[in-house]
Amino acid sequence: MSMQDHDVVGIGNAIVDIIGQCDDAFLSQHGRTKGSMELVDAITVANLYDAMGPGIEISGGSAANTMVGVASFGGKAGFIAKTADDEFGKVFRHDIRAAGVTFNTAAAASGGDPTGRSLILVTPDGQRTMNTMLGVSPQLGAEEVDADLVRSGRILYLEGYLFDRPQAKAAFRQAADIAAKAGRQVAMTLSDPFCVDRHRAEFQQFVRSSVDILFANEAEIASLYEANTFEDAARRAQSETKLAAITRSEKGSVILSGGRTIEVAAAPVAKVVDTTGAGDLYAAGFLYGVAIGRDLETAGRLGSLAAAEVISHVGARPQMKLAELAQKAGLL
């Protein structure tokens, strides 16, 4: 495969989101914690699907959403993830390519696990509660990590969720090694406080040894360092990372780098409709800004802008061209 340069290459789960509305009582009845991401098995996902209202299917997946965001800013993005040879897999592959992202990972042979999916329950306050069946997604083998594609990217972006399964974790580490040897930057998102909780020691070690740019929200960074206050967590991140961007919902984000702390405000949103993808799209703007050589504050503002766009509608992928929004805002 001949390789154009990529600004960012991502590796993560391939997920189709099934988004429905519900009220808080529905979450309680089904024992769900509002705002969380829970991994569920096929039976649980089937039962919850039976109980929930009508849905809308939209391609998702954390790092996949981020790569689509980079492409929407006008950047060149690539993605590596495992889909099945089924209809949801076709939907995922179509949507990511149609968004302009390089995607060449072969689908698994039919007859095995299905393409991953997440039942996303959105409450009237716009909060999302995710119930994810990974399906075939963690069966991404280390041998399926396209080394040329990884080397072609200025930044490799890794989705923390992959740490939840040994085979995918091996692929994740392999990609990081390839990128490091090629002199590329390695970025990672912690993805979820409970995921961090399940793999804290490994995450801490990996962040110290292999990560150039760390993304996390307040709950995730607190979980990583078992910190009781945001200030404590930020102090640890400042000393243990080269560059960290920590998102704080409506309080914006804090960028930590070489002893400096840069605070970036959230971009205004008329009405928060669905917070799914806020962190993913913040990472898209930030990574794009860093990849094209902008200063960290501008990168953070590109992140805020992209996050604001995605939470103003249903679904975790941008509906407007982010490059145009950024130009209007004077950021590009």
Added chain:
Amino acid sequence: MSMQDHDVVGIGNAIVDIIGQCDDAFLSQHGRTKGSMELVDAITVANLYDAMGPGIEISGGSAANTMVGVASFGGKAGFIAKTADDEFGKVFRHDIRAAGVTFNTAAAASGGDPTGRSLILVTPDGQRTMNTMLGVSPQLGAEEVDADLVRSGRILYLEGYLFDRPQAKAAFRQAADIAAKAGRQVAMTLSDPFCVDRHRAEFQQFVRSSVDILFANEAEIASLYEANTFEDAARRAQSETKLAAITRSEKGSVILSGGRTIEVAAAPVAKVVDTTGAGDLYAAGFLYGVAIGRDLETAGRLGSLAAAEVISHVGARPQMKLAELAQKAGLL
């Protein structure tokens, strides 16, 4: 099966909509006529899907959308249609039941044609151009028409699109016979001017012999009677139907009954986002109004209200509870 009473029971195609944005140039390049519905084969649908941008999957199907609308008004609706034992079939069956519609038609065994789907291309003016692969949908057999369910409905609602395939047409006629023998009203929508063109003589005959309530838009009624002006078409409809409701987009609708002509204004819409489902939801409001014994003008206004809701967002099924909207508008 024990049967509660239903206000309306529909029979039609089971379709999952794949909705994407495009510009007018894309339609020209692919030889598509803006605003039309075209039946396409598996290869055409695959090629068009490859070429189009990212999509959103939402359950659709004309009469299915109408039944979901009736349920959203608080009515009791049932639906009969053929799905396959695949992921899109699961999506369709889940969504229609989750909307409160009685749906019991068995899925076809796996290995045959897939569940029907429509690639819907929405241009910036909100117009939709539909490219529909019916898949397994027309394989609904006459023996699969649940006679008890049909008899349980005050009104049977038939989707004209079914006339396009002999097996489905037989099921359609069988349902109409069952309803007529049980003393139920039979309603039909013409669905599409090109569908009418393909089956004009049969449609004319069926309308005269078997239809109590006819739904059509201007192009469809003109095609049915090969009329050059709306007035000519309306005159023919007045003389050949018991009750006809003809939709005219932003000009509202005209209801023809027993020599009377009732004009109903369109309900205001802040911004037309996607016209898909406008006619389907007009029919939902009108049928619900008739089923609960409201006068024809009120039925028409319920139709206008439902159409306005559905064209204000992407997708052909209501996102707000139509019963609440109608109460606010003083119609219920």
